[in-house]
Amino acid sequence: MAGKQVQVRFCVPDLQKERANCSFNKEEITNIFDGGEHNTETRRKLQNIIFSDPNLQDPIPPDYMSHEQRYENELRKAVYVMKKFMTDPQLQDIGGGPEAIKWMYNSILRHAIHKDGNPLMLHFGMFLGAIMGQMSEEQQAEWLPKAMSGEIIGTYTQTELGHGTFLRGLETTATYDPVTDEFIIHSPTITATKWWPGGLGKTSSFAVVMAQLHIRGQNYGPHPFVVQLREHVTHASRPGITVGEIGPRLGLNSNDNGFLRFDNVRIPRTNMVMKHSKVLKDGTYVKPKSAKLSYGVMVLTRVGICYDVCWQLMRATTIATRYAAVRHQSELEVGEAEPQIIEYQTQQYKVLPMIASVYAIWFAADTLRHTYMEVQKNINKGSDLDLLPELHASSCALKALFSTDVTDGISVMRLGCGGHGYLASSNLPRIYTSTTPSQTYEGENTVLWLQVARFLIKSFREASKGGRLQPSVAYFKNHQTQTRRITDLSNSGLVSGYERSVLSMLEAVAKQLQQYSEEGMRYEHAWNACSVRLVNVAKVHARYIVCDQFVKALAKYEGSSGVRQIMDQLCRLYMIYSVTNDQGILLKSGALTPDQCNLLEEELGELLAALRPEAVNLVDAFDLHDEVLDSTLGAWDGDVYNRLYNEAMKSPLNKVDVPDAYYKYLQPLMKSNL
Numbered sequence: 001m002a003g004k005q006v007q008v009r010f011c012v013p014d015l016q017k018e019r020a021n022c023s024f025n026k027e028e029i030t031n032i033f034d035g036g037e038h039n040t041e042t043r044r045k046l047q048n049i050i051f052s053d054p055n056l057q058d059p060i061p062p063d064y065m066s067h068e069q070r071y072e073n074e075l076r077k078a079v080y081v082m083k084k085f086m087t088d089p090q091l092q093d094i095g096g097g098p099e100a101i102k103w104m105y106n107s108i109l110r111h112a113i114h115k116d117g118n119p120l121m122l123h124f125g126m127f128l129g130a131i132m133g134q135m136s137e138e139q140q141a142e143w144l145p146k147a148m149s150g151e152i153i154g155t156y157t158q159t160e161l162g163h164g165t166f167l168r169g170l171e172t173t174a175t176y177d178p179v180t181d182e183f184i185i186h187s188p189t190i191t192a193t194k195w196w197p198g199g200l201g202k203t204s205s206f207a208v209v210m211a212q213l214h215i216r217g218q219n220y221g222p223h224p225f226v227v228q229l230r231e232h233v234t235h236a237s238r239p240g241i242t243v244g245e246i247g248p249r250l251g252l253n254s255n256d257n258g259f260l261r262f263d264n265v266r267i268p269r270t271n272m273v274m275k276h277s278k279v280l281k282d283g284t285y286v287k288p289k290s291a292k293l294s295y296g297v298m299v300l301t302r303v304g305i306c307y308d309v310c311w312q313l314m315r316a317t318t319i320a321t322r323y324a325a326v327r328h329q330s331e332l333e334v335g336e337a338e339p340q341i342i343e344y345q346t347q348q349y350k351v352l353p354m355i356a357s358v359y360a361i362w363f364a365a366d367t368l369r370h371t372y373m374e375v376q377k378n379i380n381k382g383s384d385l386d387l388l389p390e391l392h393a394s395s396c397a398l399k400a401l402f403s404t405d406v407t408d409g410i411s412v413m414r415l416g417c418g419g420h421g422y423l424a425s426s427n428l429p430r431i432y433t434s435t436t437p438s439q440t441y442e443g444e445n446t447v448l449w450l451q452v453a454r455f456l457i458k459s460f461r462e463a464s465k466g467g468r469l470q471p472s473v474a475y476f477k478n479h480q481t482q483t484r485r486i487t488d489l490s491n492s493g494l495v496s497g498y499e500r501s502v503l504s505m506l507e508a509v510a511k512q513l514q515q516y517s518e519e520g521m522r523y524e525h526a527w528n529a530c531s532v533r534l535v536n537v538a539k540v541h542a543r544y545i546v547c548d549q550f551v552k553a554l555a556k557y558e559g560s561s562g563v564r565q566i567m568d569q570l571c572r573l574y575m576i577y578s579v580t581n582d583q584g585i586l587l588k589s590g591a592l593t594p595d596q597c598n599l600l601e602e603e604l605g606e607l608l609a610a611l612r613p614e615a616v617n618l619v620d621a622f623d624l625h626d627e628v629l630d631s632t633l634g635a636w637d638g639d640v641y642n643r644l645y646n647e648a649m650k651s652p653l654n655k656v657d658v659p660d661a662y663y664k665y666l667q668p669l670m671k672s673n674l
């Protein structure tokens with residue numbers, strides 16, 4: 001919706017009623033998701049400035065624009081935002097400049113400005129991420145100011161036509177020529193063509209390129225290099241560079257995801273990204289502390305995705321919950337007025353566990369972010385990298401779990417809005433199409449689950465030998481002495497049920513791996529033959545992490561009793577929702593009995609009823625501006641039917657009563673049948 005309005009405080013009677021009684025302080029919850037009162041204040045100031053700026057509005061709804069118009073419109077806004085942040089005095093007051101742009105693009109506000117992708121997204125995300133996280137200090141001094149000011153625009157090009165997942169299989173080469181002190185970047189085959197990177201097609205003048213490093217005939221594996229793709233000023237693609245856009249996609253079509261080929265393009269040796277590995281002038285290769293440090297930008301982005309999908313779930317739950325309070329349908333009692341659909345327990349079961357999931361995701365993402373910062377600190381200090389496997393496994397687990405949960409959750413929110421949820425103006429289709437690729441990019445989820453399983457199996461074997469365990473698998477140490485069944489159904493009891501199920505699943509799959517090996521199967525094939533089970537155990541371990549973090553976050557919470565109480569209920573709901581969904585697994589492992597499952601299902605119904613009166617207040621507490629929601633069904637005022645009608649009026653087909661197509665096609669047909 002091309003919204004012009006700012007927050008309207010009128011709301012329909014259904015929502016007035018929902019908002020009349022609220023048992024908790026909404027602002028306290030808003031502050032949690034902003035990361036503190038100060039951030040809430042900054043965000044609100046920022047959104048007031050941004051949303052009242054006519055230059056950041058869309059001239060027509062993007063759904064009615066062509067591919068080129070969408071790209072141009074988003075690029076116009078992205079560049080305007082950059083200029084505005086550099087010059088607008090109102091924004092200097094709240095800390096304008098490049099850091100603030102980065103802050104804004106790493107917040108939920110980016111979804112309000114750019115409705116379906118942003119050609120500069122990769123610049124602010126992975127290009128700057130590679131400069132700041134992967135370049136030496138001298139390199140940063142050279143590249144960072146140019147990238148921050150927009151003098152150069154960059155992207156991150158790793159995936160090729162032939163290989164996305166298997167990085168060691170990348171075909172682009174960077175061959176060192178000691179005579180000229182240059183690397184030669186080359187795409188030897190069609191499958192070596194870089195394919196997918198955001199902002200690559202028409203926007204970026206530079207790229208971080210992942211290529212196999214060759215020195216004197218030896219391959220040192222994939223490493224990052226900075227390559228200039230387009231000329232300054234004219235922006236023409238440079239000699240030896242073939243670059244363009246890859247065409248329409250399921251969503252995110254305002255971005256210019258691109259392809260790129262190199263024909264023996266020479267770059268200075270110092271364009272190799274050299275914080276971790278280096279190549280000296282004489283061709284000596286200096287090894288990094290860990291070969292996987294060059295994968296660091298991906299790890300950072302996986303952490304970012306956990307937050308990003310959480311914002312998408314906040315948007316979808318806000319829309320579906322408000323709509324469920326406004327929509328009346330069918331009857332609970334024959335002859336009575338049609339109830340709000342949120343009165344149906346099945347509707348509550350759609351929205352409330354997803355609201356609880358927002359909290360669960362947020363707390364686990366926060367812990368992951370702290371682990372990331374800890375590892376970064378250690379890398380910068382040059383200290384040991386003990387926590388690197390933990391960070392890798394947890395970031396893979398949570399990125400895979402949250403991207404799946406949220407994509408599924410958004411789909412449930414859309415279905416929960418009936419037919420209107422299918423309309424573009426509800427914004428649920430676009431929220432879905434811009435979230436579902438997070439299951440593929442930054443590591444295809446099945447592949448990430450298998451990385452988690454690798455870590456689990458290794459840790460399980462370590463535990464059996466009494467070895468050192470990383471924090472997320474510290475619970476493995478008890479596995480030989482523990483009985484399987486849990487006796488109490490408290491939150492910590494249920495967390496323990498997950499632990500025991502993971503251990504039981506691991507025990508079984510480790511046994512199967514062992515058996516295959518003893519039968520003479522090579523380990524890799526035994527692994528493949530067990531991989532469905534391995535993925536399953538990785539998923540249960542990930543759910544364990546999230547449940548455990550939710551319980552721990554609440555144990556530390558020091559806010560008001562009202563907020564504490566509602567979060568306790570949400571945590572309990574998340575636990576029971578998860579356990580009852582996974583009951584087959586918990587029953588099979590012997591952690592739960594059927595009677596215990598019945599008790600939990602009863603409690604689930606009670607929790608839904610207890611939380612139902614707070615549903616609208618809970619989503620209000622996310623404090624999402626109408627521009628962030630961009631939805632006919634989810635706006636704060638709940639004026640759903642007028643909004644739906646007004647949006648329909650914007651369809652270009654409604655400009656005339658009888659369209660030209662009638663005269664061209666239909667009239668001849670209808671005439672001939674007269």
Ligand SMILES: CCC/C=C/C(=O)SCCNC(=O)CCNC(=O)[C@H](O)C(C)(C)COP(=O)([O-])OP(=O)([O-])OC[C@H]1O[C@@H](n2cnc3c(N)ncnc32)[C@H](O)[C@@H]1OP(=O)([O-])[O-]
Pocket residue numbers: 125156158159164165166167168198292293295296298299301388389392440441442443444447451454455458
């Ligand atoms: C936002 C929108 C924009 C989107 C952008 C993109 O999509 S950009 C494109 C995004 N593209 C993708 O995301 C591509 C996804 N693919 C990949 O990330 C990798 O190819 C891989 C991780 C699947 C395998 O890598 P491999 O074949 O090199 O490794 P291996 O399996 O042989 O394991 C060897 C050891 O390395 C360990 N280890 C591995 N990674 C890490 C790490 N990051 N840190 C630390 N450790 C790591 C692993 O645990 C194992 O340890 P162990 O057990 O020996 O102690």
Ligand SMILES: Cc1cc2nc3c(=O)[nH]c(=O)nc-3n(C[C@H](O)[C@H](O)[C@H](O)COP(=O)(O)OP(=O)(O)OC[C@H]3O[C@@H](n4cnc5c(N)ncnc54)[C@H](O)[C@@H]3O)c2cc1C
Pocket residue numbers: 122156157158159162163164165166195196197198252257437440441442443444445446447450
């Ligand atoms: C919207 C979008 C934006 C993107 N942006 C960028 C970008 O900016 N920069 C960039 O470099 N890339 C980008 N990508 C590419 C993305 O990172 C890759 O698509 C992703 O890593 C998956 O790789 P693939 O496409 O080669 O899939 P494949 O690896 O070919 O996966 C296909 C199937 O094979 C299975 N499979 C593969 N390997 C294994 C295995 N070892 N074990 C079991 N199953 C396996 C997978 O599970 C999957 O089911 C983007 C992709 C999308 C969709």
